Every structure is written in structure tokens, then in C-alpha cells.
Amino acid sequence: xxxxxxETLSELLDGASVAGAEEHLASxxxxxxxxEALRRLRSQxxxxxxxxxxAELWSRxxxxxxxxxxxxxxxxxxxxxxxxxxxxxxxxFVIGLGLGRVFxxxxxxxxxxQLVSEGSSATSLADAMAEVRRLGAQYDAALRNLExxxxxxxxxxxxxxxxxxxxxDALVEASRTAxxxxxxxxxxxxxxxxxxxxxxxxxxxxxAQQEAGSEVLWR
Amino acid sequence: xxxxxxTLLVRRARAGxxxxxxxxxxxHASRVYTVVRRLAGDDELAADLAxxxxxxxxxxxxxxxxxxxxxxxxxxxxxxxxxxxxxQAARRRNLELSFDGRSTVGNPDRWPATGAAERLTVQRALExxxxxxxxxxxxxxxxxxxxxxIGAQLGIAVGTSKSQLAKARARLRALVSESxxxxxxxxxxx
Numbered sequence: 001x002x003x004x005x006x007e008t009l010s011e012l013l014d015g016a017s018v019a020g021a022e023e024h025l026a027s028x029x030x031x032x033x034x035x036e037a038l039r040r041l042r043s044q045x046x047x048x049x050x051x052x053x054x055a056e057l058w059s060r061x062x063x064x065x066x067x068x069x070x071x072x073x074x075x076x077x078x079x080x081x082x083x084x085x086x087x088x089x090x091x092x093f094v095i096g097l098g099l100g101r102v103f104x105x106x107x108x109x110x111x112x113x114q115l116v117s118e119g120s121s122a123t124s125l126a127d128a129m130a131e132v133r134r135l136g137a138q139y140d141a142a143l144r145n146l147e148x149x150x151x152x153x154x155x156x157x158x159x160x161x162x163x164x165x166x167x168x169d170a171l172v173e174a175s176r177t178a179x180x181x182x183x184x185x186x187x188x189x190x191x192x193x194x195x196x197x198x199x200x201x202x203x204x205x206x207x208a209q210q211e212a213g214s215e216v217l218w219r
Numbered sequence: 220x221x222x223x224x225x226t227l228l229v230r231r232a233r234a235g236x237x238x239x240x241x242x243x244x245x246x247h248a249s250r251v252y253t254v255v256r257r258l259a260g261d262d263e264l265a266a267d268l269a270x271x272x273x274x275x276x277x278x279x280x281x282x283x284x285x286x287x288x289x290x291x292x293x294x295x296x297x298x299x300x301x302x303x304x305x306x307q308a309a310r311r312r313n314l315e316l317s318f319d320g321r322s323t324v325g326n327p328d329r330w331p332a333t334g335a336a337e338r339l340t341v342q343r344a345l346e347x348x349x350x351x352x353x354x355x356x357x358x359x360x361x362x363x364x365x366x367x368x369i370g371a372q373l374g375i376a377v378g379t380s381k382s383q384l385a386k387a388r389a390r391l392r393a394l395v396s397e398s399x400x401x402x403x404x405x406x407x408x409x
Contacts, residue, residue, distance in 0.1 A: 010385035038388055041395065042360050044341045053252035054266050058244055064274040065240060166234040169227055 004031045013038050161206050168199040229289055233280050240277050247290045251297045257357045258301040260346040268304060272297035298362070302372050305350050344394035352387035359384050 004025075008018050012025075012035055025032050175192035182188060225246070231239030251272060256265035276293045283292050345353060354373065358364040359380075364372070366380040373380070 006389040007382065007385040010381070010388055013388070034392075038392060041341065041388070041392055044338065045345070045356075046361055048257075048338060048342055048345075048361075050249045051253045051256050053248040053269060054262075057248070057252070057266060057269055058241060060266075060270050061244065061273045061277075062237065062241070064270065065237065065277050162230065162233055166231055166236075169230065 003028065004034075009035055009038060013042065161202055161209075165199065165202050165206070168195055168202065171195040172199060225289055226285070229280070229283065229285070232277065233283075243289060243293075244273060247293055250290060251293055254294060254357075254362070255297050255301045257345065257361070258298070258305065258354055260348070260350065260353055264304075268301045269297065271304075272300040275300060298358070299372070302354060305354060306374060309350060340395055340398050341391075344391050344398065347394055348387060348390055351383060352390060355380055355383040356387035356391065360388075 004012070004021060008021055009031070011018050012021055025035065172192065172195045175188055175195060178185070178188050225243070228239045228243050228246075232243055248269075252265065252269045255268040255272060256262070259265040259268055272293070276296050283289065287295075345357075348356065351373070355369055358369050358372070359366070366377045366384075369375075369380045370377045375383070
């Protein structure tokens, strides 16, 4: 009696129906055993453990990515750095607000947000307002710079929205960090709320553009 | 401590933040390395392939739209990277040999074949398969690729993929069986 060949056994292993094979299996213990061995081997293959990547692999990848990154920065590096610096400064300022006990009055109008302090000196209030104006101006300038660059390049630059998103992420995180120390601080709560709202708006814009396949420059 | 989600990490990586890239790498390094290692059958080549796959992923991370999980996306890149390299190597060596010749990697000498060592036996047998066999077998039986997908990836016909799978399974089975016999013989002679 001829046994089932490897192709038939393989098809049976995958659940295919092969004419005459079932009848053969019913009467041939050798082929049943072979099929069972293949089934067990497949299970063992699937159960092989995940392997640890070599320890030095990340440093190799990092070096390659850094080289590629320098190439990208030649094109859009300056605005990216400025935007990230502005975001970092704004984030630091959020923490500073929590520590300085300065309170938000709520009438936010563009970059001209007004601050008042309760129980703090006039000097600290003036300093805080000057810092807000400085950071606001830098942040606005960074965004204008990004947009201007995109116009000059004459190409759609979806990264503008992404850069903004990353900046807002930094603000949200910084606000949350500060709030973990001062959960009831109205300034920080307002700041977090505003940052979350703005971030949601940016996300909606990005999604809308992606869904529409739009190449329109984000503003 | 704020929980930094993968979405956030991807967003930061897209903006060029190396630290976010490293965190993404750490989350998925094992899975990516495992698949390229299984397909390559060789440590050194696997490390090169993993490096290429991750570099490629970060270079084109702007194309990642979040339709699948990041891990799935980078895993797919890793498979493509490995198969492209293996295909190129096969072309250089002669495709027939790659799919039907003997592997040049190692010899099945005195493999352990009982208890916990069973896995190691299967793993070593897998490495002894010719590249083409190993690729088809791993993609189909472990990664769940269809023969159509394998055919497209490897540039072979669907029928060829099925035939290679059958041969790969039979060869693996024979290698594992041989290793068991060798170990039994070796044990009896002592």
C-alpha cells in the first residue's frame, strides 16, 4: 500500500480535503502518525520563544537614524528647533506657574493672556507677565517661521500640525505633572483644559485632512 | 507619572525625537528581532536586518497612519526587509539552490532531543533548512501568511509556495527525527 506523499500530508495539515486521503488515513497508522508528527512540529514552531535583540543593536540603529536626521534638519531644522525650544520653555513655565502660585484670570485673548497673583508681590507678577509675553511672542514667531518656510518651499508641510501637536503634548504633560503636586490649582487646571482643547482641535484638523486626502497647509 | 501612550511616542518620533524612537524600539525590539532571526537563520545577518528594518521604519514613520498598531506596522517592515535581502542573496547564488539545496549553516551534531531541549532541537532544525524553505514555512505556519501573500513577497507562484511548504515541513520533520536518532545512538554508546 502506497503511503500519502508529503504534499498530500501538507494539504491535510492545512485542513484541505484530498480525495481518497481520509480513507487511507483510516486504515494506515503510519500515515496517521506522520500527520500527527507534522501537527506537533507546527505547534512547537509556534511555541518557540521570542528572542532578545542584541544589546548593542539600538546604538547601531541610533547612529543610522541620527545620520538620516541630520539630512532632514538641513531642510526643516531651524523651525523645528525653535518650535521645540518654545514648547519646552512654555512647559517649564507651566511648572513655574504652579510653584509660583500665580493664578489665571481666564480671559485668554491670543498671546495677550493676563495673569494676576494672589498674595504675591507686584515684582513677581510683573516678572510673570513679562515671561508670558516673551514666551508667547517666541511661540508665535516659531509658528510663523514654520508656516513661512512651508510657503517658501511651495510644498505641503503636514509636519506643521505634527510639530504643534508635539508642543501641545508637552504642555499637557507638564500641566499634569504640576497638577500632581497642586491638584486644586486653578491656573494649572485652566492651562491643562486649554491645552487639551487645543490639542483636540489640532487632531481633528489632521484627521479631517487625512480623510479628505487634503494637501492643504495646516494653519 | 503620566502614562506615555504609544500614540504619543509615535507622534514624537514623527517629530524627530530620538528618545521616543528608542522607547518604541524597546517595546518591539524582541518581536522584530525574532522574526528576522527566524527568517535569516543566522545571528549576524539577523542583527543587520533588524538594524535595516528599524532604520527604515523611523525614516518613513511619517507614512504610518495608525491604521494598524505600530508593532504590526514595524513587524511588516521587518518581514519585507528580510525577504528582500534573502531574495537578493538567492538571486546571487541561484534561486534553485536557495529553495532546494542544502543549507550552509551548521551541522546537526549531537542535538539534545528530550524534555526542555525539544524546542532547541526544533530551533536548530529550522536553521538548517534552506532559506527558501525556512521563509515559506515560517511565514505560513507561524506568521499566518497566505500562499498568495507569500507568493507576492517572494516572487514565486502560489503553487510553488504550497510545494515549498510541503517540502519544508517534510525536511524539518526529517531533521528533527535524525537528531533524535543521533542523540539516542550517542547516548547508547556511552
